[in-house]
Amino acid sequence: MNDRAWVATRKGLIELRRHGDAWKVARASFVGDPVSMVLPPDAGGRMFAALNLGHFGVKMHCSEDAGETWQEVAAPALPPQPEGAPGPAWKVTLVWAMERQGRTLYAGTLPGALFRSTDGAKSWQLDEALWDRPERPAWSGGGYDTPGIHSISPLADGTVLVGVSCAGAWITRDAGASWAQTAHGMRAEYMPPEQAFDPGIQDPHAIARCAAQPEVLWCQHHNGIFRSTNGGARWSELHAPLSSFGFAVAAHPVDPQTAWFVPAVKDQCRIPVDRALAVNRTRDGGASFETLRSGLPQQDCYDLVYRHSLAVAEDGVHLMMGSTTGGVWASGDGGDHWTALPARLPPVYAVRLG
Amino acid sequence: MPHLAFTAQLQRFTQTPDLQTTATTLGEALEAAFAINPQLRHYVLDEQGHLRPHVVVFIEGRRASDRETLTDALGPDDKVYVLQALTGG
Numbered sequence: 273m274n275d276r277a278w279v280a281t282r283k284g285l286i287e288l289r290r291h292g293d294a295w296k297v298a299r300a301s302f303v304g305d306p307v308s309m310v311l312p313p314d315a316g317g318r319m320f321a322a323l324n325l326g327h328f329g330v331k332m333h334c335s336e337d338a339g340e341t342w343q344e345v346a347a348p349a350l351p352p353q354p355e356g357a358p359g360p361a362w363k364v365t366l367v368w369a370m371e372r373q374g375r376t377l378y379a380g381t382l383p384g385a386l387f388r389s390t391d392g393a394k395s396w397q398l399d400e401a402l403w404d405r406p407e408r409p410a411w412s413g414g415g416y417d418t419p420g421i422h423s424i425s426p427l428a429d430g431t432v433l434v435g436v437s438c439a440g441a442w443i444t445r446d447a448g449a450s451w452a453q454t455a456h457g458m459r460a461e462y463m464p465p466e467q468a469f470d471p472g473i474q475d476p477h478a479i480a481r482c483a484a485q486p487e488v489l490w491c492q493h494h495n496g497i498f499r500s501t502n503g504g505a506r507w508s509e510l511h512a513p514l515s516s517f518g519f520a521v522a523a524h525p526v527d528p529q530t531a532w533f534v535p536a537v538k539d540q541c542r543i544p545v546d547r548a549l550a551v552n553r554t555r556d557g558g559a560s561f562e563t564l565r566s567g568l569p570q571q572d573c574y575d576l577v578y579r580h581s582l583a584v585a586e587d588g589v590h591l592m593m594g595s596t597t598g599g600v601w602a603s604g605d606g607g608d609h610w611t612a613l614p615a616r617l618p619p620v621y622a623v624r625l626g
Numbered sequence: 627m628p629h630l631a632f633t634a635q636l637q638r639f640t641q642t643p644d645l646q647t648t649a650t651t652l653g654e655a656l657e658a659a660f661a662i663n664p665q666l667r668h669y670v671l672d673e674q675g676h677l678r679p680h681v682v683v684f685i686e687g688r689r690a691s692d693r694e695t696l697t698d699a700l701g702p703d704d705k706v707y708v709l710q711a712l713t714g715g
Contacts, residue, residue, distance in 0.1 A: 327680040327710040328639065328669040344639075344665070349673035363672045 273312075273626045274585035277592050278319075278339075279600060280307040283618035285321050287339055288592075288600075295592075295602050295613050301339060309580065311370040311377070312626035313338040320377070320393060322347075322367035330364050330381075332393055348379045348387040348396040359383070359409030360418040369580075373426035380421030384411050386434055388448070399448045402434075407453075407472055411439040414475045414494070422579055423479040427486055433479065433504050435491070440474035443504055457507035461495045462539075478579040480523035480531070483586075488528035492521040492579070497533060499558050510558035514545040520582035520593065527588060529557040532607055534577040534593060543574045551593075553607050567610035568601060575599045580622035594620030628700040630655045632666075632708045640665045652683060653696030655706055670708060682711040
């Protein structure tokens with residue numbers, strides 16, 4: 273679906289509708305409350321929104337009618353913490369990622385836990401094999417005090433790849449019975465040189481998969497852009513113009529050579545390069561990039577597009593992105609031209625089309 | 627009997643009983659409220675049973691000190707307020 277979009281923001285969930293080339297706000301839900309992630313409706317209209325109430329914790333809501341009405345359902349929660357257990361407290365502080373594969377829902381959280389639900393979020397099951405990995409207590413935070421799972425890429429055959437800040441990428445090929453590191457080839461320039469290629473300390477900001485050719489994955493990393501053509505077994509570094517720092521990546525759903533990124537200056541200065549918003553697009557597997565600016569603010573711009581806030585529709589043509597200062601831009605031609613949403617939204621956490 | 631009341635802010639999300647209880651500790655008083663509305667538990671406590679970081683409880687004007695095992699004692703006529711802390715907002 274390329275005429276409906278969902279924008280999860282610091283102060284509510286905003287539904288947008290496209291009429292011709294123009295996007296407009298159609299509805300706002302959870303007004304005033306932080307919505308950390310949204311999972312768009314399935315064919316039957318069932319969708320989910322994860323809230324992070326400032327005082328009252330993480331909550332999950334389900335709609336059976338594509339966002340018209342909502343009911344609270346179970347939120348992912350960790351089991352009782354054993355006395356002396358190493359690592360962060362066993363308390364879910366954020367639902368950072370949500371995906372579905374068939375009837376299974378996935379939720380990635382801070383602190384570094386993956387949950388599944390097969391009953392529509394009436395209950396959630398912790399992936400204990402990943403949670404019990406001996407490396408997990410040493411995972412570090414990236415942007416937050418505790419580590420978190422921000423990218424979940426499930427396939428129908430039981431393969432699931434997750435991106436962790438900061439613990440690289442992990443993969444299961446047996447539906448979560450066992451897990452292995454899969455960030456080899458990523459490079460961390462923020463570590464001592466001898467540890468730069470340690471897969472366990474990589475900080476992938478976001479990982480996206482080509483739906484039609486799922487062995488192709490793209491990663492916007494803390495200090496670079498990486499691509500894998502073998503399902504994450506090995507990653508190669510790419511070099512984009514302006515900057516290879518950023519948060520967001522969108523993978524073309526059909527063309528494994530095409531992906532989009534939104535560069536920012538660097539980790540010490542998280543704003544667009546020259547305060548001019550741009551999108552980097554490659555259509556040749558990362559060998560080269562085009563920098564797209566048409567319709568985007570080109571002066572006095574401080575908009576940062578966060579890791580879940582660049583989305584591409586199933587057609588590979590319609591894109592949308594939202595910023596930490598509430599800007600939203602849409603493209604109907606693969607990113608060549610962008611149009612600003614005529615609204616000032618709260619800080620954007622996630623944008624999803626569908 | 628101790629009297630337990632919740633911030634009106636919670637009523638946006640779930641029902642909050644205003645109750646008299648025979649509880650002698652904060653934990654017992656909260657359990658009495660959760661028995662009336664089980665959904666309330668996870669708004670006030672996290673999954674480890676601790677007070678959420680940005681929830682604050684006052685007992686007769688004193689801030690409850692045991693945020694994990696909730697053993698603060700209640701006197702027979704104490705007023706207990708479960709409020710949102712300014713740290714969270």
